[in-house]
Amino acid sequence: MAYDLAKVTANGNNLIAQILANKSSLSIDKIEISDTQLPSTTDISTMTSVPKVVQTVSANGFSKNSNTLIISTVVDNSSIRADYKAWVFGIWGSDSQNGQSQLIAVITSTNSPDTIPAFSGSTPVSYTYKFNIGFSNASKIQFNMIDDSFATNDTVVHTTGDETINGQKKFKTDPTDGAGNAYAKTVDVNQQLDKKVNIADMRKPANDVAGIEEVNAKQDKIGYTPADDSKVVHTADTSNWQKQKITNDDGTPFINLYGSGADLSKTLQQLSAGFHTIYANSSVTNNPLNGISSVKGFVDIQGTGFGEGTLIGADSNSQFFQYSVWVTNTGVTYTLLSDDSKVAHLSGANNFDTVPTVNNNPLLLASSLPSDLARTGQPQTFTAAQTFSIAPTIKDASKDKGDNQAATMADLKSVENSAWRQLDNKYIIPVSGYNLAPYTTILYKIDDSTHTLYLSGTIVLPSGNDNTVQVTIKLGSIVKSILTFSVGYIGRSAIDSERWNFHWASNSSTNLTFTAYNGVADITATTDGGSVAHVTYDELV
Structure with missing residues (x-):
């Protein structure tokens, strides 16, 4: 295989x-x-x-x-x-x-x-x-x-037989012989050799050399001050010291990136938790000053693919740029920070070296405004027609505005809400084989505060001989459903065309059905209390 x-x-x-x-x-x-x-x-x-x-x-x-x-x-x-x-x-x-x-x-x-x-x-x-x-x-x-x-x-290295071992082998515990005696390591031997005295180095015979005990007994006569144990660093003191290297030994950034093959953003996302110093030259991918300047700075990674930091760089004119760096699992964001002394503030005075512009159009200073400019805080009289790019807003809530004062949208909306409207004749449908006369007109008015739709008007067929013809008015384009209805109408008598009779419309869904006698059905108020023809509804379409 x-x-x-x-x-x-x-x-x-x-x-x-x-x-x-x-x-x-x-x-x-x-x-x-x-x-x-x-x-x-x-x-x-x-x-x-x-x-x-x-x-x-x-x-x-x-x-x-x-x-x-x-x-x-x-x-x-x-x-x-x-x-x-x-x-x-x-x-x-x-x-x-x-x-x-x-x-x-x-x-x-x-x-x-x-x-x-x-x-x-x-x-x-x-x-x-x-x-x-x-x-x-x-x-x-x-x-x-x-x-x-x-x-x-x-x-593996076996415990029996002869073997050749390539490379250095490290043991967690010292190897021993069969009796349990540890083998001497090179470092142990060297330490012991450092303590011996070579005969060639002795300037006096051994019997003429002071022993350690004699030296210790005389140390009070030596001119030095012993160290205060409470004021020196002990090995145990370093156990909690930070041991992750932040910069190189010469103080330069620890992480260095060069060329377009290196990617600053990917490198930042792959860093382990801790504080890191970084350098990226101008050709490194995702360097925020790519092609302009190298950047250097630091990031504090607080978890896998998450952290923040700062990068700085300068262009050929020695103009400095500082970026805030935000690292997440999904990407790295570099935000250019502004010089606080060179930006406008929301509070306090802002003095500009040049006149500010909007879309390259300079703003007018208050002192240079024309004398005939309209002011919002005082009455204005216009002597010529005015054209506005958007409709002006009128805050006058008074009822009596006078003959020459402009109407507000609220005024127009009020007129619209109380107005009678004509129903499109496409929603007035006679039975098959009959047509409406063009002067058929049905009006309606909506009172949404009481969910009431008022009706008025006349259904006319082209011929007075069109007797007992059913005509349906469809209100489904106005209301979603009819709850109640009271719609009376009059039409010529089917027996005597000189007489008029009173009738009631019938209802199905959102439709009202009328019968035109001798070609006419005229919606009117009822004789019971003079109520205007109307329907009530649940909600408008």
């Missing part, structure tokens, strides 16, 4: 660059296995997750050379209930300082993956894999070992 394609994702390259910049270490968090073959068009560098994961395992060994990380793992089938083809392995890693796990590399077979069989119920089957992943500067990466991971046979 061949796994012939191993690539690093863009997130993986960024993570390794961040780890090298922060001098932290790489944790291999997990390895996901998918039973789904990647399409041939898949761009692995853009992948951020593995599709259809069927099994997750841990890395159990790490090694590296100049440009390659070698990550090993063991896959067993003890938890597998159905055979599957291991098409894709996704390796997830994180910076040991912030722990945000990312998909850093993908290994896949293009045509011949291993088949992981289902567990038979007796002895599990195990598969051992080593993945060689190309990274620049791989030899500089430090690994953060996971406590519950285990190493493969070729990555």
